[in-house]
Amino acid sequence: MSLKSKANWGLLVMMLPGFIALFVFSILPMFGVFIAFKNIDYEKGIFGSDWVGLDNFQFFVATPDALVITFNTIAYNLVFIVLGTAAALAVALGLENLKAKKATRFYQAVMFLPYFLSWVVVSNLVFALLSVDQGVFNRQIVQPLGGEEIYWYNRPEFWPYILTFANLWKYVGYTSVIYLAAMMSIDPGYIEAASLEGATRAQIVRRIILPLISNVIIILVLLQIGKIFFSDFGLFYNVTMNMGSLFPTTQTIDTYVYRTLMNMGDLGMSSAAGLYQSVVGFVIVVLANLVVKKIDPDKSLF
Amino acid sequence: MSTSKRIDLPTVAKHAAFLLICFLCLYPLALVLGISFSDELEIAKTGFSAIPAKFSTKAYEFLFTSADTVIRAYALTIFVTVVGTAVSTLIIAMFAYPLSRKDFRQRKFFNGTIILTMLFSGGLIPWFMVCVNVLHINDTIFALILPYLMSPWYVVIMRTFFKSSIPDSIIESAKMDGAGELRIFFSIVIHLAAPGMATIALFTTITYWNDYWINMTLVNDPMLYNLQFLMMRVQMNIQYLSANAANLGAASAEIVRNLPSRSAQMAMTIITIGPIVLAYPFFQRFFVKGITIGSLKE
Numbered sequence: 001m002s003l004k005s006k007a008n009w010g011l012l013v014m015m016l017p018g019f020i021a022l023f024v025f026s027i028l029p030m031f032g033v034f035i036a037f038k039n040i041d042y043e044k045g046i047f048g049s050d051w052v053g054l055d056n057f058q059f060f061v062a063t064p065d066a067l068v069i070t071f072n073t074i075a076y077n078l079v080f081i082v083l084g085t086a087a088a089l090a091v092a093l094g095l096e097n098l099k100a101k102k103a104t105r106f107y108q109a110v111m112f113l114p115y116f117l118s119w120v121v122v123s124n125l126v127f128a129l130l131s132v133d134q135g136v137f138n139r140q141i142v143q144p145l146g147g148e149e150i151y152w153y154n155r156p157e158f159w160p161y162i163l164t165f166a167n168l169w170k171y172v173g174y175t176s177v178i179y180l181a182a183m184m185s186i187d188p189g190y191i192e193a194a195s196l197e198g199a200t201r202a203q204i205v206r207r208i209i210l211p212l213i214s215n216v217i218i219i220l221v222l223l224q225i226g227k228i229f230f231s232d233f234g235l236f237y238n239v240t241m242n243m244g245s246l247f248p249t250t251q252t253i254d255t256y257v258y259r260t261l262m263n264m265g266d267l268g269m270s271s272a273a274g275l276y277q278s279v280v281g282f283v284i285v286v287l288a289n290l291v292v293k294k295i296d297p298d299k300s301l302f
Numbered sequence: 303m304s305t306s307k308r309i310d311l312p313t314v315a316k317h318a319a320f321l322l323i324c325f326l327c328l329y330p331l332a333l334v335l336g337i338s339f340s341d342e343l344e345i346a347k348t349g350f351s352a353i354p355a356k357f358s359t360k361a362y363e364f365l366f367t368s369a370d371t372v373i374r375a376y377a378l379t380i381f382v383t384v385v386g387t388a389v390s391t392l393i394i395a396m397f398a399y400p401l402s403r404k405d406f407r408q409r410k411f412f413n414g415t416i417i418l419t420m421l422f423s424g425g426l427i428p429w430f431m432v433c434v435n436v437l438h439i440n441d442t443i444f445a446l447i448l449p450y451l452m453s454p455w456y457v458v459i460m461r462t463f464f465k466s467s468i469p470d471s472i473i474e475s476a477k478m479d480g481a482g483e484l485r486i487f488f489s490i491v492i493h494l495a496a497p498g499m500a501t502i503a504l505f506t507t508i509t510y511w512n513d514y515w516i517n518m519t520l521v522n523d524p525m526l527y528n529l530q531f532l533m534m535r536v537q538m539n540i541q542y543l544s545a546n547a548a549n550l551g552a553a554s555a556e557i558v559r560n561l562p563s564r565s566a567q568m569a570m571t572i573i574t575i576g577p578i579v580l581a582y583p584f585f586q587r588f589f590v591k592g593i594t595i596g597s598l599k600e
Contacts, residue, residue, distance in 0.1 A: 008407055010483025011400035015412065018397030021452040024432065026419040032428025046435065091323070094316055103317065109586050110324040116578050118512035120530050124537060124571045125330035128337060128350050134564065136333065139349030169327070177590055233515070238534065257426050262519070267427065274425035282422045289421075302417050 033278065036271040056272035065256060069273070073252040076160070076236075077228045080167050085221060087168055088175035093205060095176070096183045108180070111173030119234025122166060126239055130162070153241055156249040163250065166239055167232070178220065182213040219292055219299045226288035229281035230254065253277045331579075338362070338569035342562045350564075361565035365573065371524075371532065372570070378443075379529040383510040386447045391503045393451055398460035399491055402468070416454045426519075433520055445520040446528065450509055456502050459592070463498030464491070501592030504585050511578065529574045536570050 039052045060066055091111065098104045114122075129136045130152040138149045152158060186209065194204050210217075231252035240246045253273060260270035293300035332352045337345065341356035348355050365372045400406045401413055423429075429449075439445040468491055476486045492499070517531035527535070562569075 011403065011406055012408065014396045014484060014487060015400055018393045018452055018457075019412070019415075021393060021448065022397075022415065022419060022454070024437065025429065025449050025452065026423065026454075027415070028432050028436070029424030029428035030422060032424050032431055035427055035431065046431065094320065098316065099313075100317075103320075107320045107324060108590070109583070110327050112586060112589070113579070113582060114327055116508055116512075116582065117575060118514065118530050120514055120534050120537070121571055121575055124533070124568065125334055127537070128330065128333045128568065131350065134345055134349040136350055173327070174593070177593055181590075181593070241537075254426075258518075261427060261430070271425070271427040274427050278423055278425045285421055301420055 033271075033275050035267070036275040038268075040267045052268075056268040057276070060269055060272040060276070063269075065251070066273075068248065069251050069253045069256045072249070073231050073254075074228055076163065076167075076231065076252065077224070079160075079164055080171075081221060081224045081228075083164065084168060084171060084175060084224075085217065087172045088179055089210075089217070091172060091176040092179035092183060093209065095180055096209070097201070108173070108177065112177060113173070114170045115174040117170070119232070119238045122170060122234075123238040123241060126162070126166060127241065153243045154245045156246045159240065159246055159249050163235060163239060167235060175220070179213065179216065182216040183209055186212050215296050215299075218295055222288045222292050222295075226285035227281070229277055229284055233258065331575075334568045334571050338565055338572045340565050342565050345564055358562075358565070361562045361569035362573075364562050364566050365569055371527070372573075374525070375527050375529045375532040376573075378446075378526065379511065382443070382446045382528065383507055386450060386510040387503050387506045389447070390451045390453075390506045391499050394453065394456050394502055395460055395492065395495065395499055396487070397452070398457045399464050399487060399495075401457070401461045402464035403473075404470075416457055419454045430519060440520045441523045441526065442521075443526060446513070446516050446526065447510075449516065449520075450506070450513070453506075456505065460495070460498055460502060463495055467498065468494050497588075497591075501588055504588055505592065508578070533570045533574050536567055 035046065036056055037051060037053060038046075038049045039055070040046060041049045044050075095104050095107060117125075127135070130138075132138060132149055132151050132153070135152070137152070142148075142150055150158075152162075190208050190212075191204055194208055199207070231254045233254045236250050236252050236255045237258070240250045254277075257270045257274045257277070260266045260273065289300050289302060293302075329352065333350060336352035336354055337350050338361050339357055339359065340351070340354040341358040342360070344354070344356040397412075401409055401416075403409070433445065433449070434440045437444075437448075439448060472490060472494075473486060476490060481489075512530060513528065514530035514534055517527060521527075
């Protein structure tokens with residue numbers, strides 16, 4: 001028995017660096033959520049500052065921002081989930097029965113490329129298209145058609161579409177790789193047999209392919225739903241060039257927390273918004289996981 | 303099957319659709335490349351274009367001569383990426399391997415810890431406070447490396463990889479020969495798991511290379527600006543680079559006036575994504591494999 005406990009010590013030592021990193025950057029901050037219930041006064045220190053109960057939350061909820069950022073975060077995520085899943089499935093289905101394998105690999109590689117670019121890079125690409133003076137849209141489309149140049153970065157009503165497109169541009173290639181891999185693991189015998197029986201492509205897709213990969217689709221969608229209270233910071237902060245005029249349609253919980261802390265230095269408000277996100281986000285991800293567990297226990301987190 | 307060679311209309315339409323999508327993916331990059339090689343005055347006259355109206359390399363000359371800021375950011379980013387990736391990959395593998403061992407008694411506890419960190423996060427402010435008030439790593443190079451060392455998602459991927467690629471019998475027999483756990487890991491396990499570690503390393507490389515979040519939160523020292531953050535600064539204010547050039551002396555006013563601002567902003571983008579795009583054809587297949595492992599196998 002002494003041999004076994006010795007073996008465990010070896011493994012524990014091996015885990016130490018990783019555990020320290022995990023503890024310091026992920027677990028320790030969990031205990032820091034009490035900051036949201038305090039009125040932080042640097043003179044008194046974090047622990048010495050006065051407890052203010054739910055004051056920070058009451059201030060936060062009383063601002064019109066609370067509703068706007070909650071709505072924006074959820075609405076963008078829902079649109080991204082629906083359109084992103086549909087687009088990625090369409091791409092994967094398109095590639096699945098292409099006979100030209102070289103072309104398939106090429107298409108896949110090109111569509112996957114945007115995934116590796118940071119949002120700062122994407123924001124420059126978008127700027128090249130939308131800049132008021134020199135942008136491609138104004139110079140090559142709007143003006144030749146006789147239109148007045150559009151001040152894209154001052155028009156919040158366009159940005160739900162622009163950000164949705166940017167999000168699809170960056171992620172559809174990535175998601176379609178997963179769906180295509182799932183489709184490739186289907187026994188080709190099923191599809192061959194069906195087409196010999198005279199089934200059309202639409203029937204094969206609806207009756208064979210989609211049902212057989214439905215687990216993968218459901219799991220991916222549920223994982224995204226689990227994160228519905230969190231947003232892709234760079235998309236909403238950098239791609240919009242941090243323009244205040246776009247806040248009404250582009251401010252999300254993450255950008256709000258960042259801006260309230262960094263620009264306004266309002267620790268109470270931003271930590272209240274942050275804890276609100278953590279707690280509601282936690283409930284949603286736990287619920288999503290319970291559903292995943294019912295469908296496919298191997299894929300659930302717990 | 304002679305019919306399989308026949309070119310039919312739906313197939314042609316499909317290729318056309320995919321070519322269009324590929325064009326949409328690549329056009330913005332071509333546009334930025336074109337602008338970076340355009341003459342600044344021509345840009346003002348004719349607007350942005352993927353094909354330079356008047357070819358010029360001034361933007362690149364500007365970036366590499368009048369701004370040592372760019373070169374420092376480049377060196378810093380490479381250093382952080384290399385060190386961060388190496389340490390992170392090793393730490394993740396060393397954490398994940400014991401979790402893949404059925405005879406490891408504390409497995410449940412550590413698996414639970416991993417799940418907990420996936421489900422709940424303290425959020426930005428407590429994280430910020432830990433970094434600043436507990437660790438005091440703000441405005442140091444450690445801030446650019448340490449926070450990204452561990453990722454519970456990669457631990458799960460590696461755990462799966464170890465489970466499926468390391469046979470129990472090998473470990474059993476190594477133990478019989480009297481090898482300790484660390485020895486077994488470094489001389490046997492790590493080699494068998496190399497493809498999995500390569501995948502994690504590639505993901506981590508992208509994380510470090512593409513990061514600007516740390517500079518936005520923890521690091522304000524201009525000596526510690528990485529490439530992405532420098533690009534962000536340049537985008538918001540091209541004068542940022544010329545401010546350094548202005549210190550050079552008499553010619554400064556001239557330099558500022560003739561600043562290739564837009565083309566330099568785009569050239570900055572090109573040199574930042576350059577290494578990724580150039581290496582892309584070689585590493586792309588690893589990613590496809592890695593995603594497949596992580597998402598489909600249990």
